[in-house]
Amino acid sequence: MKDFTLPLQLMTILADGHFHSQERLEKLLETGIIDINEYVSVIREWGIEVLHVNGKGYTLPAPLELLNDVVLRQSLSSDAGQLFVVPIVDSTNQYLLDRVAELRSGDACVAEYQYAGRGRRGRQWISPFGTNLCFSLFWRLEKSSSAVMGLSLAVAVAIAETLKDLGVSDVKVKWPNDLYLYDCKLAGILVESTGKMGDVLQLIIGVGLNLSMQESASNVINQRWISLQQTNIKIDRNQLLVQLLIRLRTILKQFEREGLLPFIQRWASMDNFMNKPVSLLIEQHSIYGICRGIDEHGALLLEQDGRIETFVVGEMSLRGAI
Ligand code: BTN
DSSP states (O other), X not given: OOOOHHHHHHHHHHTTOSOBOHHHHHHHHTOOHHHHHHHHHHHHHTTOOOEEETTTEEEOSSOOOOOOHHHHHHHSOGGGOOEEEEEEESOHHHHHHTTGGGOOTTOEEEXXXXXXXXXXXXXXXXXXXXXXXXXXXXXXXXXXXXXXXXXXXXXHHHHHHHHHHXXXXXXXXXXXXXXXXXXXXXXXXXXXXEEEETTEEEEEEEEEEOSXXXXXXXXXXXXXXXXXXXXXXXXXXXXXXXXXXXXXXXXXXXXXXXXXXXXXXXXXXXXXXTTSEEXXXXXXXXXXXXXXXXXXXXXXXXXETTEEEEESSOEXXXXXXX
């Protein structure tokens, strides 16, 4: 990987959202204007606009709340798992996958920017530097691989409940593992497995949650999305990560003991599509029906002509929405 030390240093200076003159930046970074321009280009590749005004210098359109290693470490018990805070990485899921042999359940990785962030169904996950939350959690689970679907639903419930506790009362879940707010995608979950070690599943649970992404990102994201910032509820980025990790580590233990059962009613109370007419896209094929929630394994229940069928794959949308 390229050495990003100096662009990262510049990013840290600019994160306060104030103007910084060229002379000051040259002094702080011990470099000249040509290099500053190069670092600015790198930062722009990370999805962040850098503004330059003659006579005033460089600034960002808005301040960024960067991850704070010290605060994160102080707020999280190391007994519950390690936290790898990496500014730039291909993907936090990949970071953990590459180290799976050394990991314990509860270990996690968070990044400011992923240059190869991935979503479900082979899609890219776009998230500009320092703007949202992109993190992954490792868990070893003594269950069959069919439990993975249920686990990702339990994870969505836990994230939604954490946000509700912080005042985001309208947050909803969407089968199989999205969070929605006002019918727009707020967060996505990607659970990857490294295969079984005996009877144990090794899982990487990746979460991407939009916090303060700017409208300009809409050019590259081809679905309706929303950021928490649009709710005007003030949420501290580092504290949100702490709360999410604590809650996820807790509910994963509960899922190990009790399976999906304790989460089914909680899912139903937050299901964005419950009792609504939906279409389910499976490969090239659309199936229509009324969403009736999930069964005890986490499969989607769809009512068609008065009969309820279960589905384990597919991309759901409100009927008529696409
Ligand atoms: C989706 O909705 O398609 C799932 C998106 C999951 C994105 C997160 S961001 C952190 C983790 N690392 C990745 O590369 N992907 C997941």
